[in-house]
Amino acid sequence: MTVASGPVIPNFGSGSSCEVNNGWFCTDWVRQHWADTLQPALFQHIELAAIAIGIGFAIAFLLALVGFRFRLVDPPIGIISDFLYTIPSLALFQILVPFTGITLLTVEIALVSYTLLILYRNMIEGLHAVPVEVVDAARGSGFTRIQTFTRVELPLALPAILTGLRVATVSTISIATIAPFVIAKGLGQPIYAALSEDVFKTEIFVAGGMVIALALVADGLIVLLQRGLTPWVRA
Amino acid sequence: MPGQAAELVFDEATKRYPGREGAAVDHLSLTVPAGEICVLVGPSGGGKTTALRLVNRLIELTSGDIRIDGTSVKAQNLVQLRRGIGYVIQQVGLFPHMTIEANIGTVPRLYGRPRSWIKTRSAELLELVGLDPSYAKRYPAQLSGGERQRVGLARALAGNPPLMLMDEPFGAIDPIVRTRLQDEFLRLQREVRKTVVFVTHDIDEAIKIGDRLAVIRTGGRLAQYDTPRAILEKPADDFVAEFIGPDRALKALSLHTLAELELGPPADGPTCGLEMTVRDALALLLEKKATVLAVTDEKGAVIGSITREELLA
Incomplete structure (x- = not known):
């Protein structure tokens, strides 16, 4: 790692005593830099993660429709998403940059590809777990194929789908901290900066803590959504 | 929505699966008069369930025909056909994510009945099958096995179908509740007078429930089709005699009160x-x-x- 060329301590000469002495955690610094550094980073982070989860969910859903309807293509889709999941993210950036450049697109492609495995697998598992006798009763009662899917199979797969969404959301929020390797966005940025500065660590703790808090909040929101959408699960 | 009872005719109905030797259902011909209960009875794996599922085309005929009030099942739109036939299965297959009321309202909802109509109809049907109206807002997981099958029966009756198909409906229920459900089903049938095809492998249940029994031997061939009394008194062959058991004279006594x-x-x-x-x-x-x-x-x-x-x- 290269040592930063400027002053070792940010705000050199004007910082609080905590900053000047490289304290482990400087609340003054947090207060001073909330508006210019931390809050923008948080919003960017939410944006990075939300785009990835939204697109990943849409792609996984389309793939799951195909994989559920045509059993033969399920294994290949599974293997491809497995494979994407195993590529180390830094390596994936290296591979992508020549094609998509130092852009948001590069980051999102990487983030989306990590959501696919979890989302797709949970959707397919959820759909296959619908009891055969329930599908039999639906068909025997005169549901069309589409009605059977939208009114019976999909709602019954919801708990599994939403569980997949929880895992994908938490992991995407965490993985999104590597975005600064490509573009200067998200909560990874203060962490990255602190790593290069070597001495001053407050940013790591604050930004890291915010990533964890964001993941917990997002997880909690999905749990609430799950409860609202699947009241029968707790019946 | 459909109305009263319909006559059901199996006409040389046959099902063969490609690559499998012998037929699953072999030239089955019989007529179930409107408003009667016909029990398909025979050893497990003998093709009874296949024969039943040929009627609502969950399985398609290979040859022959099945007619409901003179109309071939093949001539009807698949979805319309099924909505007009009540369907009850052993595992019940209630929709776990729907309330009891919504489960019972399944077919009326497919027919586009308004919510208020469905609510009233569900309450009526709950009472008909002997469940308290307070069950309407519960979920299937909150009911016992016997209660679930009552709801399954109510769901099948909700569209007022002229024909009911029942595949071992009481097969997974403990003996005491089973007897009670059989009795209540017979009472219900006296009220609603549907044409019913009822599959069971239990000869005692068949004798108790059926106006007529169709004894099906392995390979989906009809061994005998007659009233329980006639079959007990005069089994057509050794297979039927063996199936109904050496105590058939005793069983015949259960036909009289x-x-x-x-x-x-x-x-x-x-x-x-x-x-x-x-x-x-x-x-x-x-x-x-x-x-x-x-x-x-x-x-x-x-x-x-x-x-x-x-x-x-």
Whole structure:
């Protein structure tokens, strides 16, 4: 790692005593830099993660429709998403940059590809777990194929789908901290900066803590959504 | 929505699966008169369920035909056909994510009935199958097995179908509840008078439930089609005789109740109701080591007597 060329301590000469002495955690610094550094980073982070989860969910859903309807293509889709999941993210950036450049697109492609495995697998598992006798009763009662899917199979797969969404959301929020390797966005940025500065660590703790808090909040929101959408699960 | 009972005709109905030797259902021909219960009975794996599922085309015929009130099932739109046929299966298959009310309202909802209509209809049907109206807002997971099957029956009746298909509906229910459900189903049938095709491998259930029995042998071939009494008295061949069992004379006694017999004057002895079958009355005599039974009416008053000799006559 290269040592930063400027002053070792940010705000050199004007910082609080905590900053000047490289304290482990400087609340003054947090207060001073909330508006210019931390809050923008948080919003960017939410944006990075939300785009990835939204697109990943849409792609996984389309793939799951195909994989559920045509059993033969399920294994290949599974293997491809497995494979994407195993590529180390830094390596994936290296591979992508020549094609998509130092852009948001590069980051999102990487983030989306990590959501696919979890989302797709949970959707397919959820759909296959619908009891055969329930599908039999639906068909025997005169549901069309589409009605059977939208009114019976999909709602019954919801708990599994939403569980997949929880895992994908938490992991995407965490993985999104590597975005600064490509573009200067998200909560990874203060962490990255602190790593290069070597001495001053407050940013790591604050930004890291915010990533964890964001993941917990997002997880909690999905749990609430799950409860609202699947009241029968707790019946 | 459909109405009363329909006549059902199997006409050389045949199902073969490619690559499998022999047919699953082999040239099955029989007519179920409107409003009667026809029980398909026979050994497990004999093609009874396949025959049943040919009717609502969950399985398609290979050859032959099945007609409901003269119209071939093949000539009808698949979805319309199924909406007009009540379907009850052993595992019930209630929709776990829907309330009991929504489950019962399945077919009316497919017909586009308004919410308020469905609510009223569900309440009626819950009462008809002997469940409290407070069940409407519960989920299937909150019900016992017997209660779930009652809801399954209510769901099948909700569209007022002229024909009901019932595939071992009481097969997974414990014996005590099972007997009660059979009795209630018969009471219900006297009220709604549907044409019913009922599959079971239990000969006692078949004799109790059926107006007619179709004994199906392995390979989906019809061995005998007649009333329970005729089959018990005159099994068509060794297969039927063996299937209904060596105690067929005893089983035949369960087709009659004491109400059908001439009673003697009131006497002392173990008491039994008029609605008791001759078979059960005989069993009671044996158990109590008695020679005469005191017969009571619904209120429990002794109105006559019957002796062992009279029961066996």
